Amino acid sequence: MHKLNISLIGVPMDLGQTRRGVDMGPSAIRYAGVVERLEAIGHKVIDEGDIQIGVSERELTEDTHFRNLTAVTEASTKLANKVHDVIEQHHFPLVLGGDHSIAIGTLAGLADHYENLGVIWYDAHADLNTGDTSPSGNIHGMPLAVSIGLGHEKLVNIRDYAPKVKPENIVIIGARSVDPGERELIKEKGIKVYTMHEVDREGMTDVIQDAIIYLKGRNVDGVHLSLDLDGIDPLYTPGVGTPVPGGITYRESHLAMEILQDSGLITSAEFVEVNPILDEKNKTADVAVALMGSLFGEKLV
Structure with a gap:
């Protein structure tokens, strides 16, 4: 197996949502x-x-409907610049969240290093x-809408370019809570989605292998894995802010990671939404x- 220089970047961000505690996620993951x-x-x-x-006032700007827009933009810009620098050093960026808004910064820092970045x-x-x-x-x-160029201009244009990723280069796995506007956008943009229906029906092996084939067919030159711990069933990951029952199992998730490792496709990753306040003895971390x-x-053996 190819040995990597992995740069670990913590992002103690809790401004992308309203439940406190997820800013302690990076510390919990390090402690684990x-x-x-x-x-x-x-x-x-x-x-x-x-x-x-930055410690800033939590605000809901009525004309934009983006909570804490200024603070999230500033943090995303800092993260984007850091990820960019890590890639320049030929290190593998491994980002620890924090809430999933951090993906805005991660993808902004990654995408100008790739001609055709893919995202799982x-x-x-x-x-x-x-x-x-x-x-x-x-x-x-x-964050995924922002990264395809849709959303507030401050977020969309971090590092002065947009979009960060093409909609057709995205694969969503494990979806089971999708808002009406998101459904319309998925259809409009042709985004590849494997809901829990597909995972249950086809099995994780076929889903992950099909996702890999799909992305290879798009001729991606790098693939970023953005893993939200709420993708996994809350039975295994109770310490998340927006748990949704009926998710991917612990063992299915290990299998997915093992197959992705074997594929050699993953060039960066982030693990987000670990909230120790909601957790049980650091189980989610x-x-x-x-x-x-x-x-x-x-490997086991």
Whole structure:
């Protein structure tokens, strides 16, 4: 297995939604032993520390319906610049959240290094809302829309280019809570989605292998994995802000990570929405670290 220089970037962000505690996610994941786990596999891990999130007033700007727009934009820009620098050093960026709004910054930092970036969005939610369709104004439900060029101009134009990714280069896996506006956008843009119906009917092996074939057919030159812990059934990951019953199992998720490792496609990753306040004895962070082990080549024998 190819040994990597992995740059670990923490993003203690909780401004993309309204439930407190998810800003402690990076610390919980570190406490669960992520560095030791990846080093035991043989990778070199450089902990880059945390992106500094400004302490600002939580605001809902009535004319845009984006909660904490200024603070999220500033944090996303910092993260984008950091991810960009890590790629310049030929390191593998591994980003720890924080709420899923951080993907705006991650993808902004990645995409100008690739001609045709692919994205696997492992999540219960599509995260394709805009200010016009979001029921809540929470930006953690918008990062995928922002990354395809839809949303507030401050978010869309981070690092001065848009879009970050083509809609046809996105694969969503595990969706089971999709808003009406998101459904319309999925159909309009032709975004590939494997809902829990497909996972149940076809099995995780076929779903992941089909996703890999699909992305290879798009001639992607890199694939970013964005894994929201609420993609997994809350039986296994209770410490998330927006749990949705009936999700992917723990073992199915390990299998998915193992197949992705074997494919050699994944060039960056982020694990998000670990909320220790809602968790049980750091169970969700432990799951995140275990899945990272499988993604980065951990073997039983």
